[in-house]
Amino acid sequence: MLAYRHAFHAGNHADVLKHLVLTQVLRYMGEKEKPYTLVDTHAGAGGYSIEGRYAQKKGEYSSGVARLYDAKDLPAPLANYVDLVRQFNTDGQLRQYPGSPAIANLLMREQDRLRCYELHPTDFRILDTYLSTRPNTQASDKDGFASLKGELPPPSRRGVVLMDPPYEIKTDYAKVLAALREGLQRFPDCVFMIWYPQLALLESTQLAQRLKASADAAAKKxxxxxxxxxxxxxxxxxxxxxxxxxxxxxxFTLHDDLQACLPYLVEKLGQYDGANFVLEQRAV
Known part of the structure; x- marks a missing residue:
């Protein structure tokens, strides 16, 4: 697990989808005056160099964020996300890519609490330095799954959890499912965001259905x-x-936000004629 470095994949199509969702959720949470807490269980380094040797090895960003960065016809939610990427690049050129902690740092207010967990020692040191001056923030090199129990419910009773483990070991699928179930038991109102890779593996293909069943039983909304x-x-x-x-x-705004963006993402990021999207919800 500690061999995984997200820098190889920074800014790829998966980051675009994940950070589009994160951006819209945090913008929504910030509309109310009452503070909220974001817990990022697998935070990574905070930001990544697009020009560095890791990102350049496969160049995954070139078929991801790079296809959107200079676009003039972006749907509004995508424009919000790309604007954050631009803010992270002070000279206007796409040289750096913001990870989820950087996107959170750009969107969260001083009164909002940020809790980031990262086990990789090098990435943790970078993350800890990056967040060192932000108020109401803690970066920890402990296990994010194991630590989640102590974070919920947060003091303000408004909370968001982002879980995006690397899934390099199959037990991550079971850990994500268990964390969602326990988290909803402790805090049924919490917004949980769970990213997963689409792979030809049984664990990957079954995860969404298992998450739906867990949320059906416990998620209030x-x-x-x-x-x-x-x-x-x-x-x-x-x-x-x-x-x-x-x-x-x-x-409640997220479905329509994504509906406006997904056909555009299929067109811009699709790498074969059968590229497609799925968008479904169960509202309460």
């Missing part, structure tokens, strides 16, 4: 599921086809 498929399997049937986000207790 229902759930939303979005999946963006951009590629097809290789000749051996392997490869990352796309990714999905499952949101328990989503903002």
């Amino acid at each position: 229902g759930w939303l599921h979005v999946r963006l498929t951009v590629d097809q399997p290789d000749e051996r049937g392997f490869g990352m086809l796309g990714s999905g986000m499952f949101i328990a207790n989503p903002p």
Whole structure:
């Protein structure tokens, strides 16, 4: 697990979907005066160099955020997200990509609490330095799954949790499911955002249905599921086809926000003729 470095994948199609959702959720949470808490269980380094050797090795950003960065016809929610990426690049050129802690830092107010967990020692040091001056913030090198119990419910009773483990070991799928179930038991109003890769693995293909069942039983405001498929399997049937986000207790505005963006993302990020999206919700 500690071998994983998100820098290899920074700004790819999966980051676009994940951070589009994160942006819209945090913008919604910030509309009310009462503060909220964001818990990021797998925070990474906070930000990544697009020009660095990790990102350049596969150049995944070139078929992700780079296809949107200079676009003039972005739907409004996508424009919100790309504007944050621009803010992270002070000279206007796409040189850096903001991870979820950086997007949170750009959107959250001083009174909002940020709790970030990252086990990789190098990424943690970068993250800790990046967030060192932000008020009401803690970065920890402890296990995010194990620490979630102590974070919920937060003092203000307004909370968001982002879970996006690397899924390099299959037990991450079970841990995500268990964390959602326990989290909803402790705090049924919490907004949970769970990212997952679209792979030709049983654990990946079954995860969304299992998350739906858990949210059906405990989430006060229902759930939303979005999946963006951009590629097809290789000749051996392997490869990352796309990714999905499952949101328990989503903002009521999120479905329409995503509906406005997903056809555009299929057109811009799709890498074969069968690129497609799924958007479904159960509202309560």
